[in-house]
Amino acid sequence: MRFSKRKLQDVPVKNSSEIESNNLKESLEENFKSIQGIFKMDIDFSNKNFQIGGSIPAVAIFISSLVNKEIINRDIIKPLQEKEKETFINIEKGFLLKWLLEDVLSHSDGKIAPNFQTLLDGLLNGKTIVLIEGYKKALILDSFKPEKRGIQQPETERVVRGPRDGFIEQMQTNIALLRYRLPVPEFRVEQMEVGKKTKTKLSVCYLENIVNQELVEEVKKRLRNIHIDRILDAGYVEQFIEDNPKSPFPQVQNTERPDKAVGNILEGRVAIIVGGSPFVLIVPAIFNQFYQTSEDYNERFLITSIIRIIRFMALIFSLTFSSFYITVLSYHPEMIPAKFVVAASSGRAGVPFPVVVEVLLMEIAMEILREATVRMPQQVGGALSIVGVLVIGQAAVMAGFVSPITVVIIALSTIGSFATPSYNAANAFRLLRFPLIILSGCFGLLGLATGLIFIINHMLSLRSFGVQYLAPVTPGNYQGFKDSIIRAPLRWLSERPAQLHPQNSKRVAPGLKNGPTNPLQGNKGGNDDE
Known part of the structure; x- marks a missing residue:
């Protein structure tokens, strides 16, 4: 019997849940109708009718948007069609599918599917289904064609010295x-x-x-x-x-x-x-990981340690600088050195808002500019951030809405947040600035200290899969301090993090911890001119 697709156009559409738990039938036409009923409205549902060895009716079913048609024609349909009819004579019916999968389709990665659920899962994952007349099972053969972009350096984690490849979507x-x-x-x-x-x-x-x-x-x-x-x-x-x-x-x-x-x-x-x-x-x-980069281990430890300390200071700076400015100017002006009192007071002359309102307005404006820069096209975003900061800051000062010192403080606080390598950790500190600003504006130094205590106490209570968030600070671990705020020489990092409780805690062989030797020092070798 020649299997014809034309006879199956008027097939009633079935819900996938109605057939996915059913077993296949021996009738090739009934099996195809069941699958076609699910995908009848999909333009990328395709099938190819052919005969195995010129005698056994079969059909290859696939989703054309997910597969490589060249693989289907070359590695699946062609080998099945070209197999001579005489070779099927000595093959028992119960072993035919296994024989086709292992001997005929030797270049195809596949398996035998016993039911509709397996067929549907394979079809939707870029597999090709081969239904054969007279069999309650089918062949599932890999023909997936992934669409992927090239491997490039990550935009969010750029380094000066280090590998240039990055993960992709595949x-x-x-x-x-x-x-x-x-x-x-x-x-x-x-x-x-x-x-x-x-x-x-x-x-x-x-x-x-x-x-x-x-x-x-x-x-x-x-x-x-x-x-x-x-x-x-x-x-x-x-x-x-x-x-x-x-x-x-x-x-x-x-x-x-x-x-x-x-x-x-x-x-x-x-x-x-x-x-x-x-x-x-x-x-x-743990918290330490969010201000460290992979480049830290590619440079010398002295340089890396200094850079890590700068990053950590910038993190604290971005969190507390605006709040501390409000505290000093509003509640504790006696903390301002005498040389700067005149500059601070003259700069605020004519500003109609309290310091806390002034800082909040500028912080909100900076966050709006930052968000607009991220969402705008790359060609426009850079220009928007520079022009926006310069124009808005200068205009606000000229109009007398904010003082020049406030603009400097907000700019330094914003720049400090950019020094954090981790975007999501930087976002956390950006948002925590606002409650600290409000507390400082309401209660002064007491409010700032209370806010910081709450933040530290919250971080102490955090766990990540049972590991304390502020390890190795708490619980204290001497080995862990070698790779926290500073980065000790690689020879000294002989143990893996203790808080992870690894099966093998040693990562540096004992011999590697010794310093280098000087084989050429005092060498009494012969003279090359002799």
């Missing part, structure tokens, strides 16, 4: 970037699926001989407990697995850099790759 490419840097058999990549509608693939990556297995089980447990219809980016997963979702501080680190992800995996952490997202999640995360 999971297999991201796994390959990690395996390239971790060519060891202990590197594990376990796949999961989250999202009832999107069915987003997740990969949990870790080193089996280093990571604490309880941490791995906890990560997988939290991922399995995600019940939502969609996962469109790694940010969705981050919000479901963090310990305290109400906190402004991030408790899961994200990165676009493979070298940074590998460095954390080697310390005993777990990386989570989310399909369709260029950001890889790293757990557990």
Whole structure:
């Protein structure tokens, strides 16, 4: 019987839930009708009728927008069509599918599907389905054609010295970037699926001989407990697995850099790759990680330590400078040195607002400009930020709405927030500036101190997968201090972070901790001129 697509145009549309739990039938026409009824309205639903060995009717079904048609024609349909009819004589019917999969389609990655649910899942993931007349099972063959962009340096984590590759939206490419840097058999990549509608693939990556297995089980447990219809980016997963979702501080680190992800995996952490997202999640995360960069380990330790201290000071500076300015000017003018009293008082002459209102207005204006710069096209955003700050700041001073000193203070506070490498951590401190400004305007130095105490106390209470957020400060750990605010020489970083409780705590061989030798010092070798 010649299988004809033309006879199947007037097929009643069925809901996928009506057939996905059913088994396949021996009739090729009935099986095709059931699948076509689901995808009848989709323009990318395609099929190709052919005969295996010129005698057995079959049909290849695929979603044309997801597959590589060249693979289908060359590696699937052509080998099945060209197989001689005589070769089927000695093959029992129950072993035909297995024989086709293992011997005829030797270049295709596939399996045998027993029911409609498996067929639909494969079809929607870029597989080609081969239905054969007289069989209650079908072949599922890989023909997926991923659309992906090139591997480029991440825009959000640029470095001067370091690798230039970054994660992209394709999971297999991201796994390959990690395996390239971790060519060891202990590197594990376990796949999961989250999202009832999107069915987003997740990969949990870790080193089996280093990571604490309880941490791995906890990560997988939290991922399995995600019940939502969609996962469109790694940010969705981050919000479901963090310990305290109400906190402004991030408790899961994200990165676009493979070298940074590998460095954390080697310390005993777990990386989570989310399909369709260029950001890889790293757990557990502590506060120290958010002002450190991968470039810190590529430079000499003295330079890196100074830069880290500057970053940390800029972080504190951006959080408290505006509030401290309000406190001193409104409640404690005696703290201003005598040489600056005249400049401070003359600068505020004619300003109609209190200091706290003045600072709040300028902070809100800066946040609006920052948000507008991020959302505008790249060609316009840079010009908007420069012109906006210069024009608005100068106009506000000339009009007498704000004092020149306030503009300088707000500018320095904003620039300090840009020194934080982590965008989400910088956002937390940006938002916390506003309650501190209000507290300082209402209660002075007491309000500022109370606000800082609340922030520190909240950070002390935070956990990330059971790890204290402010480790190694609390609980105190001497080894941890070597790689926190400062970065000790690599020879001294002999142990992995203790708070992660890794199976193997040593990461530097004892011989590497010794200093270099000088083989040429006092060398009595012969003269080259002799």
